[in-house]
Amino acid sequence: MKKRMLLVIALLSLVLIAATGCGSEEKQTLNVLNYDIYIDKSLLSEFEKANDVKIKYDTYATPEEMYIKAKAGASNYDLIISSEYMVERMINEGMVNKLNYDNIPNYKYIDETFKNQPYDPENKYAVPYFWGTLGILYNKNTVDASSKSWEMLWDQNHEKRIIMMDSQRDAFAAALKLLGYSLNTVNEDELDEAKALLIKQRPLVMAYITDGAPEIMIAEEADMALVWSGEAVSAMAENENLDFVIPKEGSNIWIDAMFVPSNAKNQEMAEKFIDFLCSTEATLKDIDEVGYSTVQTEALKQVDEELLNNHAFNIPKEDIDKMEMFRDPKEFIDLYTQRWTEIMAE
Numbered sequence: 001m002k003k004r005m006l007l008v009i010a011l012l013s014l015v016l017i018a019a020t021g022c023g024s025e026e027k028q029t030l031n032v033l034n035y036d037i038y039i040d041k042s043l044l045s046e047f048e049k050a051n052d053v054k055i056k057y058d059t060y061a062t063p064e065e066m067y068i069k070a071k072a073g074a075s076n077y078d079l080i081i082s083s084e085y086m087v088e089r090m091i092n093e094g095m096v097n098k099l100n101y102d103n104i105p106n107y108k109y110i111d112e113t114f115k116n117q118p119y120d121p122e123n124k125y126a127v128p129y130f131w132g133t134l135g136i137l138y139n140k141n142t143v144d145a146s147s148k149s150w151e152m153l154w155d156q157n158h159e160k161r162i163i164m165m166d167s168q169r170d171a172f173a174a175a176l177k178l179l180g181y182s183l184n185t186v187n188e189d190e191l192d193e194a195k196a197l198l199i200k201q202r203p204l205v206m207a208y209i210t211d212g213a214p215e216i217m218i219a220e221e222a223d224m225a226l227v228w229s230g231e232a233v234s235a236m237a238e239n240e241n242l243d244f245v246i247p248k249e250g251s252n253i254w255i256d257a258m259f260v261p262s263n264a265k266n267q268e269m270a271e272k273f274i275d276f277l278c279s280t281e282a283t284l285k286d287i288d289e290v291g292y293s294t295v296q297t298e299a300l301k302q303v304d305e306e307l308l309n310n311h312a313f314n315i316p317k318e319d320i321d322k323m324e325m326f327r328d329p330k331e332f333i334d335l336y337t338q339r340w341t342e343i344m345a346e
Contacts, residue, residue: 040289061210079270085326088119103271106278126257130292132229150178163225168340186332230292232312253323
């Protein structure tokens with residue numbers, strides 16, 4: 001009798017374990033790929049609780065790294081946030097699904113200025129997330145920024161006190177604009193000139209990094225750094241000796257966008273997450289965390305006056321008018337990659 005009872009108890013335990021296991025397997029997972037330090041992490045748990053979903057959050061440093069991860073397809077990302085030129089490339093290669101905007105009602109809050117852009121002219125594939133520019137974060141006590149030129153990054157008085165991005169398109173953008181060329185050029189002579197300029201700069205550079213420049217600048221361990229505008233906003237808030245200049249030769253205007261890759265397994269939930277991030281409440285939290293310029297009209301009305309007065313956040317129109325958006329160079333990307341490899345090998 002005891003043996004029979006023990007057998008029954010054991011069987012019941014197995015049934016309970018199996019049932020519990022099935023329940024956990026049924027919980028949805030949303031695989032998200034984004035730049036590091038580019039979201040208020042509390043929003044992840046907030047969305048998880050509201051939608052009974054587990055978010056697996058992965059990060060990358062540059063759009064090129066993102067492309068490699070997405071191309072490999074090992075993680076089957078459901079949602080990716082990245083730069084417009086790489087979104088364009090992936091659309092051209094059939095790597096992005098069309099969106100169902102019925103699941104994204106908050107899309108109505110996206111400023112019309114950021115819709116119908118060249119990377120997605122009919123707004124079929126991507127929803128803008130943040131926007132900004134590329135410029136120079138500098139220490140007002142050690143750097144003369146009166147020239148307002150990219151030439152500042154080649155000033156020999158700041159040897160080993162200059163930080164450059166470990167990002168081929170951004171580094172080339174500074175050199176190309178200084179030379180008066182398009183940052184989308186595929187002219188090999190122009191690219192060779194830019195390459196020579198970047199090689200000439202190498203002895204002056206403290207480090208080539210993607211993340212971490214703002215912290216170094218806040219600690220005043222460097223004099224200037226090539227950064228994205230949102231990084232400048234955050235750094236200037238931490239150290240009053242820092243300022244940001246958008247060079248007079250012009251710069252890049254970028255739009256980071258949210259999209260669903262073609263191998264996604266949970267598109268509807270990804271679209272719900274996009275909609276959540278487009279809400280005014282979530283956008284305000286994100287702005288407070290990352291400092292980048294918003295595409296969300298209602299959130300912009302609610303940001304504080306100090307932020308609105310920051311020229312790295314509320315970028316002046318006269319600067320915007322001289323900016324250029326990165327485009328997908330298609331097969332010509334190898335022209336950039338080859339030269340960047342040669343620069344780094346010097």
